[in-house]
Amino acid sequence: MKWNRYTIKTTTEAVDLISCMLAELGIEGIEIQDNVQLTQEEAKTMFVDFIPELPPDDGTAKVNFYIDADEDDNTILGKVEEGLEELRTFVNVGDATVTESQTEDKDWINNWKQYWHTFTIGDLYIKPTWEPVTDEMKGHQVLSIDPGTAFGTGSHETTRMVILQLQKYIKGGEEVLDVGCGSGILSVVALKYGANHALGTDLDPNAIIASEENAQQNDIAPEKLEVIEGNIIDDKAVQDRCGYECYDVVCANILADVLEPLSAEITQHMKPGAYFITSGIIDTKEQEVAECFKKNPELEIVEINHDGEWVNITARKRGI
Template identity: 35%
Template sequence: MKWIEIKIKTTEEAYDAISYMLTSIGAGGVAIHDPNDIKREAQKPNSIDYVDEEFLDSLGEDVIIKAYFPGETNVSELISLINEKLAFIGGFLNVGEGYCGYEEMDEEDWSTSWKKYYKPFHLTDRLVVKPSWENYDIKDGEIIIEMNPGMAFGTGTHETTKMCAALLDKYIKCGHRVIDVGCGTGILSIIAGKLGAAEVTAVDIDEVAVKVAKENLEINKVDNVCVFKGVLDDIEREKRDIVVANIIANVIIDISSSVPYYLKKDGLFIASGIIKERKQEVLDEYLKKGFECEEIIELGEWVAIVLRCLDSL
């Protein structure tokens, strides 16, 4: 199958929002090369690979996003739409250079090349993400999440995912019922399932993400998660203990009227993907909807908020 590869050069603070935008307008896959991740891993005290400083400097600072659209896509219309969306995101974040060009390519040329950058890592002291093709010696008490991101976005390396994972680790109790909005590759749903949730309902608007999430659920032998293509309002309105949404501030605000229908009184909404500049905007919206702020954590340019539902609908 032929694909149109769109290349965008951006910043570390903006690539999450841009990746979400690209999938929302029809990208069949998004590959991200963040030199800052490579630098951080190489400079860890326990890194087993020696990396030359000159090589690290040569990587630069720019994050390269490559998005893949079906070969029959009208390229000029697509580029125009992408530039329009980048201009909108640029009102909130530094998007960097932006659109850099496109080329046609075969699926096999890109679908596995990113694997060399994806190694086992800790999300929390006990949660370890391991690529399905890598070996790892499990230590006592560790919970292993095996991931095969495929063409979907969401390997767990981003700050927003790390914060959500840490908050799920802190707040989930055995038997909890959970909703994962914008599940991506299913990493947070898998974590919830492995932490003792009785039931997880996961949704995403991206068909590829849903397919990959189902594959990752099988790899992890997690059978208490139901995943399907859709949005929060497509889920039957039954009361849950936790709703988690690792998306973007606009969507988190948009669903603020719906979230209370899905939470028990004192249930928790864990929201991430929020840039620091929009933290108060999100907080204000949910405080108006009968929530109270339980906890806020920050990592890099990103914020995760835990909100307690005081007035379940």
């Protein structure tokens, strides 16, 4: 499908109203370009461990939108311009000029698939669903997964390190808790390597859908993998649902700033001798996170591993 791209030059204070106006006109695929810095709170909700530096915010912004080349651009653009004029009475829309630029004629839905192919982590093959199981994969564990909304496929260094640790510490029959489970990939991997049951928690309700889909795709029975929405750190209902001193392995591939308070709370859910496998830690925060782990007298760090600029810390609950 071919699209025509249009750009509205405006102000940062007007982008939300303009985006809503475009959506009401049936325009999808809106992009916002500005230099507004993320707050620490926004970074946490977006699973960003460090905030990139941006040029100074000068109050200007651009809103890009796309129109199917087969549609009547003039009619839609006329409605967009009318909408911008109406918004002038409520907000500073700036220049509010609309310019056109060209986009390539691509199959946007499927074209990205050329960049996503089967790869291995240890003896595990991770493949997209559209690629077949080959003779080379036979006799090995195979995980079929597709990229989803903001969730992992195993290709990132942090996920890779946790999977390698699961391969090492899952012996068979374990109860696994997956904190911040996202796509459910870590739970599915643990189950494929012999864990008895996995429970995932996540703040995003979409994680429940993604985890269930990936479990089904990999022939994991529904009763083997459960996912609940909520924050295990400070939500007593979630803590009670997870249970106490009942997990052999806890994995958490999440932000360093979340791992720190989690390390103080998590041992109440772990059996004596259970392993706490973590990642999502940028190397500049390694020492900070390690010190938080050491503040919990029930935790002892048994391994620290690195992959590029990312860090895995694996700890064990004392008692055995």
